Amino acid sequence: MNSKILYLRLLHYLIPYWHIFALAIVAIITMAITDPALAALIRPLLDGGFVAKDPHTIQLIPLLLMALVTIKGIALWISSVGMTWVASRLVMDLRLAMFSKILTLPTVEFDNTSTGVLLSKVSYDVSRVMAAATESLITLVRDSLAVMGLLAWMFYLNWRLSFIIFFTVPFIVIVVRVVSKKLRGINLSIQEGMGEITRILEEAITGHKLVKVFGGQQYEQTRFTMACEAVRKLEVHIQTASGLSVFLVQMCTAIGLAIIIYIASLQSAADSITVGGFVSLFTAMGMLFAPVKRLTKINEQLQQGLAAAQSIFGLIDKPAEPEIMSTEAVEKEVENEVKEGIKIDSTARKMVSVEHPPKNKFIGHLSFEQVQLIYPGHSQPALTEINLTIQPGETIALVGRSGSGKTTLVNLIPRFYPMTQGRLQIDQIDLQRLPLVTLRANIALVSQEIVLFNDTVAANIAYGTMAGVSKDRILAAAQAANALEFIEQLPAGFDTMVGERGVKLSGGQRQRLAIARALLKEAPILIFDEATSALDTQAESQVQQSLDQLKSGRTTLIIAHRLSTVAKADRIVVMEQGRIVEEGTHLELLERGGMYANLYLNTLN
Numbered sequence: 001m002n003s004k005i006l007y008l009r010l011l012h013y014l015i016p017y018w019h020i021f022a023l024a025i026v027a028i029i030t031m032a033i034t035d036p037a038l039a040a041l042i043r044p045l046l047d048g049g050f051v052a053k054d055p056h057t058i059q060l061i062p063l064l065l066m067a068l069v070t071i072k073g074i075a076l077w078i079s080s081v082g083m084t085w086v087a088s089r090l091v092m093d094l095r096l097a098m099f100s101k102i103l104t105l106p107t108v109e110f111d112n113t114s115t116g117v118l119l120s121k122v123s124y125d126v127s128r129v130m131a132a133a134t135e136s137l138i139t140l141v142r143d144s145l146a147v148m149g150l151l152a153w154m155f156y157l158n159w160r161l162s163f164i165i166f167f168t169v170p171f172i173v174i175v176v177r178v179v180s181k182k183l184r185g186i187n188l189s190i191q192e193g194m195g196e197i198t199r200i201l202e203e204a205i206t207g208h209k210l211v212k213v214f215g216g217q218q219y220e221q222t223r224f225t226m227a228c229e230a231v232r233k234l235e236v237h238i239q240t241a242s243g244l245s246v247f248l249v250q251m252c253t254a255i256g257l258a259i260i261i262y263i264a265s266l267q268s269a270a271d272s273i274t275v276g277g278f279v280s281l282f283t284a285m286g287m288l289f290a291p292v293k294r295l296t297k298i299n300e301q302l303q304q305g306l307a308a309a310q311s312i313f314g315l316i317d318k319p320a321e322p323e324i325m326s327t328e329a330v331e332k333e334v335e336n337e338v339k340e341g342i343k344i345d346s347t348a349r350k351m352v353s354v355e356h357p358p359k360n361k362f363i364g365h366l367s368f369e370q371v372q373l374i375y376p377g378h379s380q381p382a383l384t385e386i387n388l389t390i391q392p393g394e395t396i397a398l399v400g401r402s403g404s405g406k407t408t409l410v411n412l413i414p415r416f417y418p419m420t421q422g423r424l425q426i427d428q429i430d431l432q433r434l435p436l437v438t439l440r441a442n443i444a445l446v447s448q449e450i451v452l453f454n455d456t457v458a459a460n461i462a463y464g465t466m467a468g469v470s471k472d473r474i475l476a477a478a479q480a481a482n483a484l485e486f487i488e489q490l491p492a493g494f495d496t497m498v499g500e501r502g503v504k505l506s507g508g509q510r511q512r513l514a515i516a517r518a519l520l521k522e523a524p525i526l527i528f529d530e531a532t533s534a535l536d537t538q539a540e541s542q543v544q545q546s547l548d549q550l551k552s553g554r555t556t557l558i559i560a561h562r563l564s565t566v567a568k569a570d571r572i573v574v575m576e577q578g579r580i581v582e583e584g585t586h587l588e589l590l591e592r593g594g595m596y597a598n599l600y601l602n603t604l605n
Contacts, residue, residue: 006309010129013093017086024082025141031075032142034068035287036149041065042280079138087134091126097316098122104320107416108376116199117192121315124194125308128187132305139298143291150288157281164260171252179245179299186238187307193231200224245299253292257285321415323435362427362442364524364555366390366413371422373408373578381420382408383578392524395556397566399599400575406559407448409575410527413557414443426525441465444518448530450510452502457487458494460502461516473520481516483509526556563600572596 014021041061102118155163204211204220211220261282371386383405390396398406411417412424415431424431431439452460461477462469474494478484486509490496502510518526560566567586574582574589574596582594589596 003306006306006313009313010090010309013090014086017089020082021086024079024086027075027078027082028138028141029145031072031079032145033149034072034075035146035291036153036284037068038065039150039280039284039287040153041068042283079142083134083138087130091130094126094129094312094316095122098126098312101316101318101320105318106321107411109318112376114195114199116197116202117195118315119202120191120195120198121311124198125191125311128191128304128308129312132302132308136298136301136305139294140302143295143298146291147288147295150284150291154281154284154288157277157284164256164263171248175245175248179241182241183238183299183303186234186241187304188310190231190234190238191307191311193227193234197224197227197231200227242299249292253288257288260285321436323437324433362524363392364390364442365392365425365427366525366555367423367425367428368409368412369423369425371412371424372420373412373417374420375417381578383412386422386580388573388580388583390555390557392555393553395558395568395570397558397560397569397572398575399560399563399566399572399596401599402561404575405578406575407529408578410529410557410559413525413527414440414445442523443525443527444521444523445527446511446514446518446529447527450502450507450514452498452505452510452513454497454500456492456495456497457490457513460498460513461494461520463517466517466520469520474516477516477520478513480519481512483512483516486512524554526554528556529559530561563596574599 041064044061098121102122200220200223204224211217366389368386368388371383372381373383374381386409388396398409400406408417412419413426413431415436426434426439426442453463458471458474459467461474471494475484478487478494487494487496496504498504498510498513502513505513515528518528558566558569566572569586572582572584572586572589573580574594576595582589582592582596584592590600
C-alpha cells in the first residue's frame with residue numbers, strides 16, 4: 001500500500017469532522033502567511049522609516065507588526081486545538097474499528113497472532129498515526145506555505161538572486177525520496193518489535209506465578225532485554241538515516257543562501273538594491289531556513305505514521321468470520337460430497353435454496369456426516385471421517401486421551417473453525433447456511449479456559465445478550481450451578497468485583513460462575529468441556545445433580561477426563577487420533593473391553 005493510498009484512506013476517516021478540519025487548515029494557512037508578511041514589513045520600515053523618515057510609516061509599521069503577531073497567535077491556537085481534536089477523533093475511530101474487527105476475527109487468527117501484537121497495534125501504532133495526523137500535518141501545511149510565501153517575496157525583491165535557491169531543490173527531492181523508503185521499512189520493523197515487547201510483557205505478567213515457581217526470571221529478563229535491544233537499534237538506525245538526510249539538505253540550503261547573501265552584498269554596494277530591500281531579502285532567507293529545517297525532519301515522522309497506518313489497516317482489512325456461506329459455495333460443497341460418494345438427502349438439497357434460515361430456537365438435533373478438519377498450516381487432519389448423529393435432548397459424553405480431537409469436534413458446532421470437508425447439520429439445516437448470530441444464540445459453552453471479566457459477579461453471569469435479565473433468574477442460575485453459597489459470602493454479594501480474569505476468586509468458584517452463565521442462557525445445545533475439572537468431589541456431585549435436571553430437553557455434549565462424571569450419559573463416544581473408535585453406553589462399552597474399558601480401569605487404579 002503506497003503513501004498516497006494510505007493518506008487518502010486516513011483522510012476518509014476525517015470526512016465526518018471536515019468542518020473542524022477545514023477550520024484548522026484555514027488557521028494553519030493564515031499562520032503561514034504571517035511569516036512572509038513579517039519579512040515584507042522590513043522593507044517599508046527601513047526605507048520609509050529610517051531612510052526617508054516618513055512619520056506615517058513610522059506610526060503604521062508598529063501597528064501592523066502588532067496585528068500580524070496577534071493574528072499569528074490566534075491562528076496558532078485554533079490550528080493546534082482543531083488538529084488535536086480531529087486527530088483524537090481519528091485515533092478513537094481507528095481504535096474502535098480495530099476493536100470491532102478483533103471481535104469478529106476468526107478463531108484461527110487468534111491462534112496465529114499473539115495477544116501482545118494485537119495490543120501493540122491498538123495502543124502503540126495508533127499513537128504514531130496521531131503524531132503524523134497532527135504535528136506532521138501542521139508542519140507540512142504551515143511550513144510549505146511559509147516557504148512558498150517567502151520565496152515569492154524573495155523573487156519579487158530580486159528574482160535573479162532568488163533563482164539560485166532552486167538549484168538545491170533536485171538534490172533535496174532525491175535525498176528525501178531515498179531516505180523515505182528506508183525509514184518506512186525500519187518503522188515497520190519497529191512496530192513488529194514493539195509487538196514482540198508487548199507480547200513478552202503480557203506473558204510475563206499473566207504467568208507471573210509460573211515464572212516464580214519455575215525460576216524463569218532470568219529467561220524472561222533475557223527475552224525482554226533482547227526485544228528491547230532490537231527496538232533500540234532500529235531507533236538508532238532511524239535517527240542515523242534521518243539525521244544524515246537533514247544534514248545534507250540543510251548544507252545544500254545553507255550553501256545556496258550563502259551564495260545569495262554574497263551576491264546581494266555586492267549589489268547593495270553597487271546601489272543595485274536598497275537597504276530595506278537587502279535587509280528584507282536577508283530576513284526572508286533567514287526565516288526560510290527554519291521551515292526548511294522542519295520540513296526535512298518531518299519525513300521521519302511521516303514515515304512512522306504511514307508505517308503505523310499500514311499496520312492498522314492490515315488488521316482492519318483482515319476478513320471477519322463469514323456470517324453465512326454463499327449459495328454457490330454450498331452447492332459446490334454438495335457436488336464435492338456427491339463425487340466422494342456421500343449420501344445427500346433431499347433436505348440437504350433443499351437447504352441450498354434457503355435464503356433466510358429460521359431464527360427461532362432449535363430443538364438440538366445434530367448430524368455429523370464424513371466431517372474432516374485440517375487446521376491451517378497443518379498437513380495431518382485433526383478430525384477424520386466423523387459420522388455422528390445426536391438426537392434432541394440426548395446427552396453425549398466425549399472421552400479419549402489428550403489430543404484425540406474431543407475439543408476440536410465440539411468447536412465445529414459454534415463454527416470456531418471451518419470444516420475441511422463433510423457436513424454438519426443442526427435440525428436438518430446445514431451449519432454453513434446459518435448466520436453466526438442465529439447459530440451461537442442456540443449454544444451455551446463452558447470451556448476448560450474459564451474467562452471472567454473485571455466486572456461484578458452478576459455481570460459475569462448475565463453476560464452479553466443476557467445483560468438485561470432479572471436478578472431472580474441470575475440468582476436461580478447461580479443456585480443451580482452451586483455458586484450461590486460462596487457468592488453470598490462475598491463482600492458485596494452479586495455486586496462484588498471479581499478482578500482481572502476473576503483473580504479474586506478460586507478456580508472452583510470461577511468455574512461455577514462460568515457454569516451459571518451457561519445455564520442462564522437456556523440454550524438448546526449445551527457444551528461442557530471439562531466444566532467440573534476444578535471442583536472438589538462434593539461440589540462436583542452437587543453441580544452434576546443440577547446439570548441432570550437442567551439438561552432435560554437439551555442436547556448436551558460433555559467432555560471429561562474423569563470418566564466417573566460421564567457414566568450417566570445417554571451415549572459415550574470414544575475418540576482416538578481424530579476418529580470415533582467406540583460408541584455406546586457406559587455398561588455396553590465396559591462389556592466390550594475396548595479402549596473405554598481400559599481408560600476406565602486406569603482411572604480406578
